[in-house]
Every structure is written in structure tokens, then in C-alpha cells.
Amino acid sequence: MTTPTDGLTPLAIDYLNLDSLFSVEELELRDRVRAFVDARIRPNIDAWYEAGEFPRSLAPELGKLGVLGMHLDGYGCPGRSAVEYGLAMLELEAGDSGLRTFASVQGSLTMSAIHKFGSVAQKERWLPRMAKGELIGCFGLTEPDAGSDPARMQTAARRDGDGWVLDGTKRWIGLASIADVAVIWARTDDGIRGFLVPTSSPGFSASDIEPKLGMRASIQCDVTLDDVRLGAEDMLPDATGLGAALSCLNEARYGIMWGALGAARDAYQSALAYSLQRRQFERPIASFQLTQQKLVDMVLEIQKGLLVALHTGRQKDAGALRPEQISFGKLNNVREAIAICREARTLLGANGITLDHTPMRHANNLEAVRTYEGTDEVHTLIMGRAITDIPAFA
Numbered sequence: 001m002t003t004p005t006d007g008l009t010p011l012a013i014d015y016l017n018l019d020s021l022f023s024v025e026e027l028e029l030r031d032r033v034r035a036f037v038d039a040r041i042r043p044n045i046d047a048w049y050e051a052g053e054f055p056r057s058l059a060p061e062l063g064k065l066g067v068l069g070m071h072l073d074g075y076g077c078p079g080r081s082a083v084e085y086g087l088a089m090l091e092l093e094a095g096d097s098g099l100r101t102f103a104s105v106q107g108s109l110t111m112s113a114i115h116k117f118g119s120v121a122q123k124e125r126w127l128p129r130m131a132k133g134e135l136i137g138c139f140g141l142t143e144p145d146a147g148s149d150p151a152r153m154q155t156a157a158r159r160d161g162d163g164w165v166l167d168g169t170k171r172w173i174g175l176a177s178i179a180d181v182a183v184i185w186a187r188t189d190d191g192i193r194g195f196l197v198p199t200s201s202p203g204f205s206a207s208d209i210e211p212k213l214g215m216r217a218s219i220q221c222d223v224t225l226d227d228v229r230l231g232a233e234d235m236l237p238d239a240t241g242l243g244a245a246l247s248c249l250n251e252a253r254y255g256i257m258w259g260a261l262g263a264a265r266d267a268y269q270s271a272l273a274y275s276l277q278r279r280q281f282e283r284p285i286a287s288f289q290l291t292q293q294k295l296v297d298m299v300l301e302i303q304k305g306l307l308v309a310l311h312t313g314r315q316k317d318a319g320a321l322r323p324e325q326i327s328f329g330k331l332n333n334v335r336e337a338i339a340i341c342r343e344a345r346t347l348l349g350a351n352g353i354t355l356d357h358t359p360m361r362h363a364n365n366l367e368a369v370r371t372y373e374g375t376d377e378v379h380t381l382i383m384g385r386a387i388t389d390i391p392a393f394a
């Protein structure tokens with residue numbers, strides 16, 4: 001099968017030669033993930049998307065590829081750098097946002113929570129098999145009435161002897177219906193705490209939210225916790241307060257700033273290849289100035305977005321990254337990516353509204369991406385607070 005870069009010039013692929021900013025190891029990892037996406041995702045994604053399916057069998061393949069919890073050290077995790085993690089997310093999302101979302105929920109949210117806040121016993125129990133994709137995790141923060149403002153969550157954990165009883169509902173929880181373990185955030189007398197809930201626990205149930213108009217090759221669920229009984233050892237000992245949950249979101253938001261560029265790149269390359277071949281008025285549509293302007297604008301934003309992501313990644317690897325700086329990349333790169341995908345769709349004309357072409361699928365996925373892990377508005381408010389020192393929200 002052809003890849004979107006077949007027949008394109010070097011400048012069309014990497015205008016500023018940004019590849020020169022990456023190490024050989026980083027490019028090798030990127031190329032390995034790209035090859036996986038070409039071989040395993042591109043031939044199948046249309047069918048999965050149409051069927052609204054994420055095949056669980058992909059999980060061990062992604063584990064073998066080394067992209068689950070890839071920035072975490074020890075406990076069988078790959079221990080790669082933030083930049084390598086970002087490059088992998090970019091390549092996965094060039095296949096489909098649903099695929100990158102799987103890696104984010106598993107690695108950046110759930111495994112991160114266990115890695116940051118779990119006991120040694122919890123880490124040993126869950127992380128090695130999650131890194132291999134043998135076990136799947138989910139991360140339950142959002143509720144029907146608590147989205148952008150998770151501090152208003154109603155899910156509660158009350159003491160029961162040495163253990164706990166959890167009651168409440170969560171919504172939009174990725175992977176919950178195929179997960180083996182759920183990180184559930186709940187109110188206690190001692191503030192918000194995180195719990196590790198085996199999904200086989202009596203009283204835990206998850207049902208898929210469908211039908212969806214975007215992010216179709218991906219699972220999100222309504223979750224009910226009805227008198228779910230846990231042992232004392234099931235609380236994440238070091239996760240105290242909402243800040244613990246938010247620190248996991250920062251890991252996922254960081255990955256998204258790279259991932260969105262993958263969707264944008266794929267849409268741009270598809271549109272470019274099509275416009276070089278598609279003829280109207282007896283000329284390729286790529287010969288029209290209006291078309292070239294669209295393509296150039298895409299290249300400008302993809303390359304700028306990559307510089308933002310790379311700089312942010314290098315800062316993260318140096319331990320110098322602030323959460324507010326992640327908001328810059330998430331807000332900018334997702335906003336530009338969705339604009340690029342929509343513009344790319346226009347170049348495909350009517351054919352662009354079919355599943356034969358990728359831009360509209362990517363754009364529909366990015367509708368969800370601009371909402372989860374902090375909406376555009378929430379990241380704008382975070383940046384506004386950072387530059388004015390005045391919070392415009394609680």
C-alpha cells in the first residue's frame with residue numbers, strides 16, 4: 001500500500017529539515033512506529049472507524065512496539081525520553097487519534113498514576129503487564145456533571161473497617177469496558193484520593209458511549225460504581241488531592257501536542273498528493289495559486305507546531321517544563337491541526353467526505369481531542385492566568 005509521502009519532494013515532507021534536530025536513536029524509534037502504523041493501522045483503520053471498533057488485540061502489539069508507558073522507568077516500562085514519547089505519539093496519531101488515545105489512556109494517564117503514586121506492590125502488580133499490553137487500564141476522573149471543573153466530582157469513597165466503599169458515576173472514561181483496572185478519583189473525608197479498582201469488582205460496570213461522530217476507533221464509557229468494596233491496599237498511597245490527578249493529565253496533554261501534528265501531517269500529505277494528481281480546468285489543482293496558498297499555510301503551521309513540541313519536549317527531558325507551558329502546545333497544536341485537516345478536506349472536494357481519504361476522519365477525531373485533556377477554553381484560561389497572574393476561573 002502507498003504511504004502519503006510517495007512521490008513528494010523532500011521540502012514537501014520536511015521543509016526546514018527539522019529531522020536534523022533529532023538524534024539517530026530518536027529517528028529510529030520514530031521510523032519504527034511509523035512502519036507499524038503503515039503496516040497494521042493504515043490498511044484497517046477505515047473498517048475499524050466505520051464499525052466503531054478498537055480491537056483489543058492491538059494492545060499486545062503496541063506493548064511489543066514499546067509505546068505503552070514509554071516515558072516511565074522500571075517495572076518493565078520502556079524508559080524512553082519525553083521527545084521519543086512525543087515522536088511515537090505523533091506517528092500513532094498519523095494513523096488515527098483513537099490509536100494515540102489508547103496509548104495516552106494506558107500509559108500517560110493510568111500507568112503514570114500508578115507509577116507516580118502507587119505502592120511498590122501496586123506497581124509490581126500492574127505495571128509490567130500493562131507495559132506489555134496484557135492488561136488494560138482506564139482513568140476515571142470526569143463525571144456527568146463535573147468535566148472542566150473536576151473539583152465538583154460527586155463520586156465518594158467511605159471508610160469500611162480497614163477498607164473502602166466507592167459509590168458514584170463517571171463519564172467519558174476511555175477503555176473502561178475493556179479495562180482490567182480503573183484508576184478512580186473520589187472524594188473522601190480527607191479530600192480527593194485515587195483508588196485502583198479491579199474492573200471485576202462487584203458493583204463496577206461500564207457501558208460504551210455510542211454512536212459517536214468522531215474518535216470512532218476508540219472506546220469511551222459511562223462507568224457506575226455501586227457499593228464497590230476495596231481493601232486498604234487499593235488506595236494509591238501518594239495521590240493526595242486533585243493535583244495528583246491533574247499531574248497525570250499533564251503527561252497526556254504533553255503527548256497530545258505531538259499527536260495532533262501527526263493527524264495534521266497525514267491530512268496535509270494526503271491533500272498534497274491528491275492535488276498533484278487531480279485535474280480541473282485541464283491542469284492539476286496544485287497549480288492554482290489558491291491551492292498552493294492552502295498547502296503552504298499547512299506547512300507553516302505543521303513545522304511551527306513541531307518546533308513548539310520539540311522545544312517543550314527538550315524542556316521536559318531537562319526537568320524544566322512548567323504545566324502552563326504544556327497548555328501552550330496543547331492549545332496551539334490541536335487548534336492548528338483541526339484547521340489543517342478541515343482545509344485539507346476542501347482540496348479533496350466531494351471525495352473528501354468519504355472514508356477513502358483521511359482528512360475528515362482526522363478532523364472529526366480532533367473535535368474530541370480539542371475537548372479532552374482540557375478544552376481550548378481551559379488552556380486559554382491557564383495561559384491567561386500565567387501571563388496576568390489573575391485567575392479567570394476558580
Ligand SMILES: Cc1cc2nc3c(=O)[nH]c(=O)nc-3n(C[C@H](O)[C@H](O)[C@H](O)COP(=O)(O)OP(=O)(O)OC[C@H]3O[C@@H](n4cnc5c(N)ncnc54)[C@H](O)[C@@H]3O)c2cc1C
Nearest residue numbers: 139140141142147148172173174215368372373375377393
Ligand atoms: C473522546 C474523549 C475521551 C475522554 N477520555 C476521558 C478519560 O479517559 N477519563 C476522563 O476522566 N475523562 C475523559 N474525557 C472527558 C474530558 O476530559 C471532558 O470532556 C473535558 O474535561 C470537558 O468536560 P465536559 O465535556 O464535561 O465539558 P464542560 O466542562 O461541560 O464544558 C463545556 C464547554 O464550556 C466551556 N467552559 C467550561 N468552563 C469554562 C470556563 N470557566 N470559562 C469558559 N468556558 C468554560 C468548555 O471549554 C466547553 O467549551 C474524555 C472526553 C472525550 C471526548
